[in-house]
Amino acid sequence: MLSARLRRVGPEPVGFRSQRQQPTWIFDLDNTLHDARPYIFPQINHAMTAYIQQHLGLDYDAACQLRRHYWLRYGATLLGLMKHHGTDPNHFLWHTHQFPRLRQVVVSEPGLRIQVSRLPGRKFIFSNAPKHYVDAVLDVLDIRDLFVAVFGIECVCFRPKPAARGFLQLCRAQHIRMQHCIMVEDTLENLYAAKKLGMRTVWMAQAQRTPGYVDRRISSLSELSLN
Ligand SMILES: [Mg+2]
Numbered sequence: 001m002l003s004a005r006l007r008r009v010g011p012e013p014v015g016f017r018s019q020r021q022q023p024t025w026i027f028d029l030d031n032t033l034h035d036a037r038p039y040i041f042p043q044i045n046h047a048m049t050a051y052i053q054q055h056l057g058l059d060y061d062a063a064c065q066l067r068r069h070y071w072l073r074y075g076a077t078l079l080g081l082m083k084h085h086g087t088d089p090n091h092f093l094w095h096t097h098q099f100p101r102l103r104q105v106v107v108s109e110p111g112l113r114i115q116v117s118r119l120p121g122r123k124f125i126f127s128n129a130p131k132h133y134v135d136a137v138l139d140v141l142d143i144r145d146l147f148v149a150v151f152g153i154e155c156v157c158f159r160p161k162p163a164a165r166g167f168l169q170l171c172r173a174q175h176i177r178m179q180h181c182i183m184v185e186d187t188l189e190n191l192y193a194a195k196k197l198g199m200r201t202v203w204m205a206q207a208q209r210t211p212g213y214v215d216r217r218i219s220s221l222s223e224l225s226l227n
Helices: 040-056 060-074 077-085 089-096 112-118 131-141 164-173 188-196 221-226
Strands: 024-027 123-126 149-151 181-185 200-204 216-218
Touching: 040 060, 040 077, 040 089, 060 077, 077 089, 089 131, 112 221, 123 164, 131 149, 149 164, 164 188, 181 188, 188 200, 216 221
Parallel strands: 024 123, 024 181, 123 149, 181 200, 200 216
Antiparallel strands: none
16 A cells, blocks of 8 residues: 555665765654564553543443554544544543553663764654653663654644654754755655655665665664664
């Protein structure tokens, strides 16, 4: 479905160190700087379903179905809840992103701090997750101080990636030019949006093929400093 919707844009890979201007790195968080799949995403899905059950008075199966329906339709369950049920986004995000034992469930690459700190240029985080959760994960990863600023979903008026608005807001606020940015992401739709805005793109993925709007595909962050 994705490949049918997305057209090829931009040239093939660039050597990030070969650019005259130091790049500005914009990193996604989940499944880019750490692996949220084994523990964190299942917990978030569970918490969202429980929230929908409690606040909309649905049984478990109906709540699961609605959560998934809004995620597919709007790209985020939150947007559907805001649009159709008047859900308070801050309340929802706070209650669905609680990890009292976060240190035990964050999965990351060894040497992450060294890999990120080696990269030349300023670095930012742009995540569709709430900022309290992003900050907490970055603290566990011990890389919070490597980033100039962290943009969570509330920082972009609850308009998650791939909406252009968030990218524009980030770049405007930080006086960044799109063409100096490198977006590092695991989600293709977000990379497509970044590419359309003039950014270079790095896809974090274990995949055989690379779409034309991806400048570079990596399977480990250690590959970023090789070029
Ligand atoms: Mg991600």
